Amino acid sequence: MDAAGLPEPSAEAREHSRRLQSRISDAIAAAGGAIRFAEFMEMALYSPGMGYYSAGSRKFGSGGDFTTAPELSPLFSACVASAASEVLAGITGGEILEIGGGSGALALEVLRALDSRGELPRRYRILEISADLKDRQQRLLAESLPSLVDRVRWVDELPADMEGVIIANEVLDAIPCERFRIGSPDPEYLGVGTADGAFRVVSLPADDALRQQVRLLNDSLGEPLAPGYASEWCPGLKPLVSSLAGSLKRGVLLLFDYGLPRRQLYHPERSEGTLMCHYRHRAHGDPFLYPGLQDITAWVDFTAVAEAAVGAGLVLDGFTTQAHFLLGSGITEMAVPDPTDLRKSMDTAAQVRALTLPGEMGERFKVMAFSRGWSGMLPGLTRKDLSGSL
Numbered sequence: 047m048d049a050a051g052l053p054e055p056s057a058e059a060r061e062h063s064r065r066l067q068s069r070i071s072d073a074i075a076a077a078g079g080a081i082r083f084a085e086f087m088e089m090a091l092y093s094p095g096m097g098y099y100s101a102g103s104r105k106f107g108s109g110g111d112f113t114t115a116p117e118l119s120p121l122f123s124a125c126v127a128s129a130a131s132e133v134l135a136g137i138t139g140g141e142i143l144e145i146g147g148g149s150g151a152l153a154l155e156v157l158r159a160l161d162s163r164g165e166l167p168r169r170y171r172i173l174e175i176s177a178d179l180k181d182r183q184q185r186l187l188a189e190s191l192p193s194l195v196d197r198v199r200w201v202d203e204l205p206a207d208m209e210g211v212i213i214a215n216e217v218l219d220a221i222p223c224e225r226f227r228i229g230s231p232d233p234e235y236l237g238v239g240t241a242d243g244a245f246r247v248v249s250l251p252a253d254d255a256l257r258q259q260v261r262l263l264n265d266s267l268g269e270p271l272a273p274g275y276a277s278e279w280c281p282g283l284k285p286l287v288s289s290l291a292g293s294l295k296r297g298v299l300l301l302f303d304y305g306l307p308r309r310q311l312y313h314p315e316r317s318e319g320t321l322m323c324h325y326r327h328r329a330h331g332d333p334f335l336y337p338g339l340q341d342i343t344a345w346v347d348f349t350a351v352a353e354a355a356v357g358a359g360l361v362l363d364g365f366t367t368q369a370h371f372l373l374g375s376g377i378t379e380m381a382v383p384d385p386t387d388l389r390k391s392m393d394t395a396a397q398v399r400a401l402t403l404p405g406e407m408g409e410r411f412k413v414m415a416f417s418r419g420w421s422g423m424l425p426g427l428t429r430k431d432l433s434g435s436l
């Protein structure tokens with residue numbers, strides 16, 4: 047274990063991280079000694095061949111750095127499939143488009159579930175920007191679902207006139223964000239510089255975009271944030287959500303992620319932000335540790351998501367917790383105990399608890415759905431609608 051209490055990377059991994067650190071340091075030097083945090087996060091996660099999501103290390107599951115709901119249990123994907131089937135039936139066919147396919151587990155289990163129901167989509171498309179993850183998805187589906195792999199297509203850009211369901215699971219939290227701090231009187235960016243060969247936080251002057259964002263937060267909260275308050279802001283969130291909305295001609299946009307409505311996310315007591323890093327199933331707050339070897343995320347402002355989607359012409363169908371969505375989608379009915387296999391039954395029960403309990407993923411993760419040209423209602427949104435909190 048190193049000084050941060052995290053497992054030691056291998057010598058090869060350390061060298062990989064050192065090369066990426068050198069590349070980022072060069073960018074800082076070229077910019078005059080400092081860059082904004084969003085640029086640092088972009089390079090750390092997405093630098094071609096070197097960033098966390100672009101290189102070859104395992105990210106998901108027990109051998110990676112974190113576990114998403116599809117890796118945790120096929121029951122999550124079965125509930126997503128149930129929602130997709132409602133939409134596809136309501137518009138008499140259509141496709142599924144998954145944004146950021148991760149390990150491929152969601153696509154695999156959604157297709158299996160829909161196949162068992164005789165309700166396969168016309169096509170299942172995956173938009174994946176990581177060549178490494180795309181390769182892993184292709185191998186998983188070819189090995190585990192060879193009879194349906196021809197129905198899957200990988201795309202490099204959003205299709206126009208999409209009819210069906212667009213799914214994004216833990217995508218929004220990985221959009222590069224800015225860090226900022228409230229000053230007196232002006233806010234400031236918390237950028238990234240270097241000192242003695244290491245990255246460090248440096249203050250950078252605000253621009254009109256940051257000033258406008260702080261005014262928006264103050265108006266939403268009903269009082270100004272106090273000097274010293276620090277948090278994150280994601281300028282890329284609205285453009286991405288607007289693009290997803292623009293792609294959807296008819297059907298549903300279904301989003302899963304962790305975050306809060308704006309007034310809760312930027313509550314005065316949450317004065318150090320929500321930035322979080324994941325390395326070997328340890329969560330910590332140092333984004334400068336092991337560039338390229340760890341994930342960097344920040345909680346999602348779901349009010350901003352709703353503003354962007356509705357502003358692009360979609361209808362907000364509902365906003366709820368993952369627990370309520372899964373329970374409304376029938377997860378407990380799907381988790382039928384096997385009287386002949388006690389171990390399997392116990393594992394299934396543990397998976398349901400992890401997906402739904404408040405202390406696990408149930409309350410921290412939220413589900414938001416928007417539609418265009420579809421008048422139905424997903425059962426998972428009917429148990430408890432939190433749209434009023436937005």
